[in-house]
Amino acid sequence: MKLNFKCWTALSMLMIMPVCISAQNFADQNLANPDNTPAPVFPVPNERQMSWFETEFYGFSHYGPNTFVGSEWGNNRKPNAREFAPSSVPNCDQWVSAMHDAGMKGMVVICKHHDGFCLWPTKSTDFNVINSAGAGPQTDIPKLVSEACKKYGMKFGVYLSPWDASNEHYAKPEYITDVFMKQITELCTNYGELFEIWFDGANGGSGYYGGSYMTNRTIDKATYYDWDNLLDSIHKMQPNCVVWGREFRWCGNEDGYSGKTCWSNFDIAEVTIEGANNSGIEDGLMFIPSEVDVRTTNKWFWTSDQDNVVKSAERLFQIYLESVGRNATLIMNCAPNTSGVLPTQVVTSLQGLGQLLQTRLTNDFALNKTVTADKTRTPGSFAASNITDNDKNTYWATNDGQKTGSFVIDLGQTKTIHYVMLQEYIRLGQRVKSFTIETSTDNASWTTFATGTTIGYKRIMAKNDDTTSYGSGQSARYIRVNITDSKECPLIHTVSVF
């Protein structure tokens, strides 16, 4: 049947017109995808968050009046700047040096804790170092730490407690505009580039609030600080700085571990609810990854009795595995003492940790080794060899709709392995929901090494996911990773074997 085009068109119109689902027909839009790049699985990180994730491990220093009076919060004392009485200017170089030796890549320094004392010469309040005792007036903590960070090639960040138990304006609107925002502005403009600004979940309660006796003030955590407008202001001053509660989240505990299942996806409302911090929310709307905070001792601020309860290097290494190794970053508190230095015991543990990280997690047996996969995305540059090429911008992928896949790394010879580290290409969203790792000496007979759920930015798997000891390892020449479930085609940029 040869149809006349005009007739056929008219006939087609009769048949097609009624099937229009709406009166509105927008023009088709198409984007070329010459590289066959997988479509994102939302939410996805921004550049700040990627840079922050790559920082991985950084220090924290709780230091201030609490150091000198042996307390943790300081909200129960009438404000007295002269409690801060260092005998000499604190040796921030020593702090940062010790953290650098531990393998940290940055540091976040306490600039104001809940007591409201500002460790820099702020114009927002008189309760600051200018009015302190001893060498306090010559002390500008963010200045000292930022200079030390620059010296050691470390990133620099600040902690500023939103709760201010000494400020008369706290819980009133003017605290946000006339105090808190001024403090943020000073810290964001006077000390160079920041990679992170840490606020805090502890909010409101008893304090002196400019008075002569303690009172109780509470605020609505969700609305009082106006985080989204503060975030906008911070980014205008510090475009590379991630902001607590919006661009990263607290992990939900202070014991140094992330959930074995840990999604970077999260919801803003959960930031104040704090019910799902440890594992994240698989279908969360926002990309708000987890930061694990932990102390090297049992307290955030130094007290003399803490010198004897410093965590061992092995314990700190375990914490590293259970935080950086579980799709989170790690911020490790190292509290300086009244002499303005980190105690020797802390420095020793940090050095030990640095050595363990060096010896256990740097000699990658898989680097540049051969990888074969059962399926690979085509066309495009998604070969399995991308997994061991030491390039974070290349990755192995499967085709759209293929949510499983396996690849085998040939180490070239049998090695004793302790850890397998996996990294997703999370720029296009966190995807993997479950995986297994197997080992073999002959590429024929396989033994399960570990099974896991999420991967994310980084997942470090010990044998049977047991992080409690280094163990004797497992002999293997071949490492097989099976992605057994994924939201969409899995994208793996690196697997390292140690």
Added chain:
Amino acid sequence: MKKYILSILSVSMITMAGMAQTINFEENNHKAISTYDYWVDSPFRTGELAGQVEIIDNPSPEEGVNETAKVLAFNRSRYGSHLYGARIDLQTPIQLSSTQSYIHVLVKTPKKGSLALIGLGKRNDWPAQSAEVFQLVRVSTKEIPAGKWADAVFKISGNAAAQLHSLVIVPDTKSMLPTDDDYIVYFDEIIHNDDAQPRFSTEVYPLSFDKEQKNIRESERKLNGLTFTGNKGANLTFDLSSYKTAYIDKIDAEPLEVLVGEQITAQFNYKGDWMHRYVYLDKGNDGKFTPEISGNRPTANSDLVAYSFLGENEDNGYNSNGVSASKDTHADPPAFTIPADMEPGFYRIRCKVDWNSDDAGGNTASGNLIINNGGAIVDLLANVHMENVNLSVTARMCDVTAADGGQLPAQIPFGQAFSFNVEMDGDYEITGLEIKHGYNFTGEQYVCENRQWQVEKIALSEDGLITIPAEYVDGNVSIEIKFTNKNPTGLSSQQADGLNVLPGKGNLTLKSNSAQEYCIVNASGIVMDKSVLSGEKVIGLPSGVYIVNGQKYLVR
């Protein structure tokens, strides 16, 4: 809906002076419309694409719900993120407060699910701040059904110094995965007030309990399966043994295919005593099951079509054949018949285990709550069809004929593969088919959340004899031939780098200039071939649809 909204507004103005404002797109009561994507690398931000949003005539006025003349149409592009939506700039900013208030938006979307509201604005005490600052994102308080106007409600709050200058309505918060299709969503009648309740109820096929409710008597009472058989070939079984909830949604599972006039028997695999069995069919596709019993039997109009026991009291009951039944019967319901004059389409079926109740949502009597009695409810779809279905073909720049070269038939057999010939005109080459199949092509894709039709896109590289598989002939079929101009150089546009797939008659030809991995999967998910190819390879395959590295191809 106008009158209703005005009455809402009058209440709101009393209770929250200064809060209420209406954006109805009838008048110029908004500042501007555009689109917004939260994703910073979105092509709608980088300028690669222009967002598509427009005020249009209301394409589907609905009496008593939304009768207004104009609505806002938004093309939810597949290139946007899960937080891509229609942006409405406000003439009067919305003042935020730590006290909750609510934004209501009338929505009509082809996809059921939760919507999101993004607020853009600024602090009113920071004059230099841009009004483009992200202020909040909120998910709608309830899921919105597909295919009908509904009131999406968003709970908002914020710092008292902040104001919303723009609202972004995001149609689907679950669209986090890549999608193939764009779709159009309509918005209308946006109001801000202190009322948390939707302006009207939109729930279809209501239950008397929460959908997530666990079966609290699983150890002794549990529905483990359902089997349907018909006297004209209907046959479907569901294994339900793994479900822990009292309600089981099988709407997206394989439908029960039944011929008009077919007699159907439902068998309940239920563990436990003292419970009765009920089958409903929403014959009017109106979103509810209306029982109508007369003389102890269902009437011809009744949506309750079969039951094992129903009585004014539990000591005097009958089954749906009007036969007296014992309250402790373990029997399945008698067979029921699909009306011979029923319009072909997809219809909701509900099977229920309950105690002496015609309430499709489950017994709500205080002493006999369906949940307390260990009852269960299962929803599924029935594909009510005729022996033959209608065929239409849209073909430009080509001739289309039947497989034997004759005229295309107006109807083809239901559930059978269909072959036809396409011969492209000289300057054009075929690129694929777009096949719409199902029912209600002139209407919404979903009727009361029951999908009526869907669209398949298949790539082709050669014209000739084409066969579409039987699973696409599950209702009426509308085929559109997709084509492109031939490349004047004579080189196929597919001869680029990478794997080129040329579906042919009984084979697929794979070509690649460099080593490329490929995997061919048939429609059942079975891997037919996988390897690495450099050069050319012809792979013989039975006719059907195959997926090669994620793309569908048709082997004739």
